[in-house]
Amino acid sequence: MIEWIISILLLIGGTFVLIGSIGLVKMPDFFMRLHGPTKATTLGMASLLTAAMIFFSTTQDGLSLKEILISIFLLLTAPISAYMMIKSAIHHKLDSIERTKGKDKIEDDV
Amino acid sequence: MRLDTRFKWLPTPIRSLLLFVVWLLLNNSVSTGHIVLAIILAIVIPLATNPFRTKQPLVLKPMLALRHLMLVLYDIVTANLEVAILILGPTKKLTPGFVKVPLDLTHSMPITILASTVSLTPGTVSAEVYPWRECFTEGEKPEQRFLLIHVLNLTDEEALINTIKQRYEAPLKEIFQC
Numbered sequence: 001m002i003e004w005i006i007s008i009l010l011l012i013g014g015t016f017v018l019i020g021s022i023g024l025v026k027m028p029d030f031f032m033r034l035h036g037p038t039k040a041t042t043l044g045m046a047s048l049l050t051a052a053m054i055f056f057s058t059t060q061d062g063l064s065l066k067e068i069l070i071s072i073f074l075l076l077t078a079p080i081s082a083y084m085m086i087k088s089a090i091h092h093k094l095d096s097i098e099r100t101k102g103k104d105k106i107e108d109d110v
Numbered sequence: 111m112r113l114d115t116r117f118k119w120l121p122t123p124i125r126s127l128l129l130f131v132v133w134l135l136l137n138n139s140v141s142t143g144h145i146v147l148a149i150i151l152a153i154v155i156p157l158a159t160n161p162f163r164t165k166q167p168l169v170l171k172p173m174l175a176l177r178h179l180m181l182v183l184y185d186i187v188t189a190n191l192e193v194a195i196l197i198l199g200p201t202k203k204l205t206p207g208f209v210k211v212p213l214d215l216t217h218s219m220p221i222t223i224l225a226s227t228v229s230l231t232p233g234t235v236s237a238e239v240y241p242w243r244e245c246f247t248e249g250e251k252p253e254q255r256f257l258l259i260h261v262l263n264l265t266d267e268e269a270l271i272n273t274i275k276q277r278y279e280a281p282l283k284e285i286f287q288c
Binding site for chain 1: 204
């Protein structure tokens, strides 16, 4: 039973990480490419880590809760690294694709 | 908005608690030795680093903060599914766009939390805060700030701004009382 839960979680996690990577390849410009890794992978990593947590808690002595820490650190760092990348993209005046709305809302940085 | 805590020897109670829990999680044990060490670290580290810190607003409504955290976690899951569908769907139909959200928050810490939640949730990545320079002269009225976000599939700008303001900004405003 537990093996089933672990396998399903691993599959879900793997699928989401894969979808995130597909987004990275498929999207036409930098700004849209950023959406895959910041979001689709958070859920993927969360379920992979939950699977790891269940696996090590059942096969070894005692609970294994280190994975919660990893999830928290991922949740904290994903938006910040996305912000740093999009900020530098704006700074370098990187082109976004034609149909992007509201490009005039970007102000010049100093 | 309040900046100082009541206890002198425990300048940041929540951070101390966090240090305590993180230490136990890192060591993956609740033995007496580790608990004692965690308590010592939780008291000594905030005291030692307190002079370097800039004062941040305190969480004044912890229960509301917890509820907000649950809501955000739930939204992260749904946002993941939404973005996954958008990615797998036809790329040509997506209409990306930049949106400027006017902020009621003025302090940088609640704005950071808001920007991070926006990045993690509904098909949006926060790009920039305008004006990017922070004025912190006492007594001076802080200027209106904007959060520039990039949306993967922009359909209704007004509705998106309203969602962000009501769902994510209003609770933060209440939690920090600013």
